[in-house]
Amino acid sequence: xxxxxxxxxAAQAPADSGERVLYRDWCSxxxxxxxxxxxxxxxxxxxxxxxxxxxxxxxxETERRWIxxxxxxxxxxxxxxxxxAFGEAATPEQIRAVVRYARSLCGESGWPPGELNFPxxxxxxxxxxxxxxxxxxxxxxxxxxxxRRLGKRLQLEGEARTAFDSxxxxxxxxxxxxxxxxxxxxxxxxxxTLGLEVTPPLGRQDLWxxxxxxxxxxxxxxxxxxxxxIVSTWExxxxxxxxxxxxxxxRQIGRLTPMLEAGWTxxxxxxxxxxxxxxxxxxxxxxxxxxxxxxxxxxxPAVGPExxxxxxIAFVLWDYGDAPLLHGW
Numbered sequence: 586x587x588x589x590x591x592x593x594x595a596a597q598a599p600a601d602s603g604e605r606v607l608y609r610d611w612c613s614x615x616x617x618x619x620x621x622x623x624x625x626x627x628x629x630x631x632x633x634x635x636x637x638x639x640x641x642x643x644x645x646e647t648e649r650r651w652i653x654x655x656x657x658x659x660x661x662x663x664x665x666x667x668x669x670a671f672g673e674a675a676t677p678e679q680i681r682a683v684v685r686y687a688r689s690l691c692g693e694s695g696w697p698p699g700e701l702n703f704p705x706x707x708x709x710x711x712x713x714x715x716x717x718x719x720x721x722x723x724x725x726x727x728x729x730x731x732x733r734r735l736g737k738r739l740q741l742e743g744e745a746r747t748a749f750d751s752x753x754x755x756x757x758x759x760x761x762x763x764x765x766x767x768x769x770x771x772x773x774x775x776x777x778t779l780g781l782e783v784t785p786p787l788g789r790q791d792l793w794x795x796x797x798x799x800x801x802x803x804x805x806x807x808x809x810x811x812x813x814x815i816v817s818t819w820e821x822x823x824x825x826x827x828x829x830x831x832x833x834x835x836r837q838i839g840r841l842t843p844m845l846e847a848g849w850t851x852x853x854x855x856x857x858x859x860x861x862x863x864x865x866x867x868x869x870x871x872x873x874x875x876x877x878x879x880x881x882x883x884x885x886p887a888v889g890p891e892x893x894x895x896x897x898i899a900f901v902l903w904d905y906g907d908a909p910l911l912h913g914w
Contacts, residue, residue: 604686607679611671612687620690632665640691641734645906647699650875651684652677663873663913695737697769701776703802704842704868706833707882707898709812712778712800714740714766716906723884724896725750726757734906738766748789758788764800775803786821793821808836827852833864840870844882861888864898874913876904 609618617623620637637643653661656677659668671680702713714734721728726748733741742764746757764780777799784794798816805811816829828851835844846864866882879901886893903910 604682607675607683608686611675611683615667616687620687631667634667637687637690638692640693640696640737641906643688643691644696645699645702647702648681648684648688650699651688652680655680655684661873664908693737697738697766697776698771700771701769701774701802703810703812704835704837704844704878705880705900705902706812706835706844706846706868707864707866707880707884707900708846708848709814709831709833710764710778710780710798710800712766712776712802712812714738714764714778715904717902717904719900719902721898721900723898740764746788754789756788758784758790760784773803774805775801777801792823795819810835810837810842823854825853826855827857835868842868844868858890859888860886862886862893866898871901872913874908876907876913877910878902878904 615623615634616637617634622634622636635642650662654664654668656670656672658670659665661670697713702715703711705711705717705719715732716734717730717732719728719730719732721730726746728744728746730742730744735741740763742760742762744760744762746759747755748757749755760782762780762782764778766776766778769776778801780798780800782796782798784790784796786792796816796818798814800812800814802810802812812833814829814831816831817825818827818829820826830849830851831846833844833846835842844864844866846866848860848862848864850860852859863885864882865885866880868880869878871877871879879899881897881899884896884898886895907913
């Protein structure tokens with residue numbers, strides 16, 4: 586009933602209504618005049634309305650996704666049926682105006698926008714801070730990754746690894762990481778992040794290993810997404826042992842994103858050989874909301890000591906900051 590009333594109100598709104606007036610007429614009955622949300626019991630909604638003043642929630646998604654939800658309604662994205670569709674009652678200009686006003690209710694600058702949250706690749710570390718669980722299968726090795734965003738730009742990460750290539754020592758090791766988004770620009774469609782990974786001598790890892798890195802992402806032209814990373818490897822008692830250069834490119838086509846990455850490792854000490862591998866892959870958005878995704882591809886060795894054989898790689902991720910695992914389908 587409330588959804589029907591809101592659609593009728595939208596149809597009666599003048600085409601030149603300002604964004605504040607549109608928000609008041611369309612959204613304030615559920616989300617409140619200030620965006621904090623009205624109690625579900627008061628509005629007779631099945632779920633509490635979203636708090637639009639929560640910056641992490643309002644900035645994490647793209648404007649295109651917001652426009653899609655307002656245009657087609659919550660059900661089209663696996664969200665609440667209480668969120669009505671305004672597409673037939675409002676103009677695209679009105680919908681864009683009310684979306685931009687709703688996103689402005691965050692009131693804080695410095696949050697990287699969702700337009701810079703590019704699809705996750707196999708090799709390159711994302712420059713965008715995330716809240717994710719990721720399960721990775723790489724040949725006979727497995728990884729479980731937990732990422733936790735803190736505030737606007739900081740992310741903490743923990744990773745546990747196993748390797749079932751023999752009957753003993755299946756536990757491969759753990760890694761802790763931290764990264765901070767140094768710079769982002771929606772105008773330039775790019776961002777850059779500084780990070781640090783630390784691996785203690787556990788499992789099959791014999792020495793402490795520290796890897797500082799710089800990661801970036803950009804859309805240089807059209808819909809082409811480029812992501813890159815430079816990593817320096819420091820080992821206990823050995824100092825700096827290698828520098829790795831990682832670069833990937835892809836283009837999103839609907840719910841699919843084909844990508845190709847290259848990883849080049851250059852030793853800085855000893856007689857170790859350089860390593861070069863390519864990683865063709867296909868990223869797939871599984872849920873309608875986009876908070877669950879998967880990728881399938883391979884590592885194809887090109888340069889390095891033999892034997893080096895191709896390996897299948899796959900992962901499944903859940904962005905728990907967007908929605909519960911079983912929602913959004």
